[in-house]
Amino acid sequence: MSVVILDFGSQYTHLIARRIRELHAYSVVLPGPAPLERVRAHAPEAVVLSGGPSSVFDPAAMRPDEGVFGLGVPVLGICYGMQYLAQRFGGRVERGGRAEYGKAWLTRFEGPLFEGLSGEVQVWMSHADAVTELPPGWRAVAATEENPVAAIQDDAGRFFGVQFHPEVAHTPKGMTILENFLRVAGVRRDWTPDHALDAALEEVRGRAGGERVLLAVSGGVDSSTLALLLARAGVDHTAVFVDHGLLRLGEREEVERALASAGVNLVTVDARERFLAALEGVGDPEAKRKIIGREFVEVFKEQAARLGPFRFLAQGTLYPDVIESAGGTGAANIKSHHNVGGLPAELGFELLEPFRYLFKDEVRELGLLLGLPDTVRLRHPFPGPGLAIRILGPVDEEKLDILRRADDLFISALKDHGLYDEVWQALAVLTPVRSVGVTGDERRYGYVLALRAVTSVDGMTADWARLPHDFLDEVARKIPQRIPEIGRVVYDLTSKPPGTIEWE
DSSP states (O other): OEEEEEESSOTTHHHHHHHHHHTTOOEEEEETTOOHHHHHTTOEEEEEEOOOSSOTTOTTSOOOOGGGGGSOSOEEEETHHHHHHHHHTTOEEETTTTOEEEEEEEEEEOSGGGTTOOSOEEEEEEESOEEEEOOTTEEEEEEESSOSOSEEEETTSOEEEESSOTTSTTSTTHHHHHHHHHHHHTOOOOOOHHHHHHHHHHHHHHHHTTSEEEEEEOSSHHHHHHHHHHHHTTOEEEEEEEEOSOOOTTHHHHHHHHHHHTTOOEEEEEOHHHHHHHHTTOOOHHHHHHHHHHHHHHHHHHHHHHHOOOSEEEOOOOHHHHHHTTSSSSOOOOOOOTTTTTOOSOOSSEEEOTTTTOOHHHHHHHHHHHTOOHHHHTOOOOOTTGGGGTBSSOOOHHHHHHHHHHHHHHHHHHHHTTOGGGSSEEEEEEEEEEEEEEETTEEEEEEEEEEEEEEOSSSSSBEEOOOOHHHHHHHHHHHHHHOTTEEEEEEOOOOBTTSOSSOO
């Protein structure tokens, strides 16, 4: 049983899914025009129509399968979703009518969606079209100073629409509105870490019980938690850690120690020369990701032949990976992840991805239940392509050495100042830009290094971390002093969106 979220291209769709899961209801994101059979397959107790960039007047705009409205479950339309509901049931939407962007305040609100709210209710608006005439049998249940139709519902209390975005932080009481919708819809609220663990164990035992599994392990929280999950499920597995030469300083040794202490049967493959040879001269980030994905698979095929036979290749693929690689929704392909968009068609294994519909924080909770040490469980995310996508342009040994030392200085400083756990991810990026500087009385022409630290919940959106100026000053002075190849240090103030967390 689930809440099915139909995605019409909103940048906030993933947030709807996260908020609903935070309310202990399982949610799944499907493309807006997903056929009825696919929606039914998830046994929906409620359906949410997301926002999106299109207008209901656009003939090419995505629309839900008409059968969704015959499922007999409550429907909530958000922004574009509300406008579609109004038009679909006989109301009127006007292009460019009462456009609102940014913060607004409800001047009136009533009905079950707003139960428990009082006083000033701030909401976040982002729309140009507006509902100007209600469908027969519907009523407006909220208004702002600029918009008398900020929320609607039908008389039966089964279909609802809100013009604002309750899922974003700028609607402070949005969680209450979403919780009220779940209550009205009678949605089960049993999605907890224990439930998620039981579901993952059931999937692994059901698919791989009695079979041998080859586990792609990086030493991060996702693959490490997956190793413990396979062990808990009693699945015969071998964990293969590939040193592709793109790891951080001392990372191979750290990974081997952490997994050995967790009782994982680990095989380390030294493939540094192989990966660097394949990447030689390649500067395009998508090409680098594809090459790394291809080489990963080839290494696993070779290890399977040596250690096998294996039927399954297990991967710690997460929901954000799937969404960003356009693997599960109508979202645009932002970038390929080496374990999603980078896999060749002829894989040679059946994939086992029990975390495919989980977010990073949910996997951390599973790791806690499985006994994963906090040193691994709370470690910052690190991309599968490693430092290859933190070096802009072609990769070589010299640049890798420079970046490793700089990254280690930055991360060590964060830990020394008690800031490491305050940010979701921190990294250094070596740019191809060189800048003139002065050391003593001599001219220096060194690389520009970018530092980046962000705060986030699931990696789908992120804000740049407001690190103390004294800390940034210390790091910016220390790095060029200790790494003479770097002549200038900058700090990235870009949030996601419009940027991504990684530069490539």
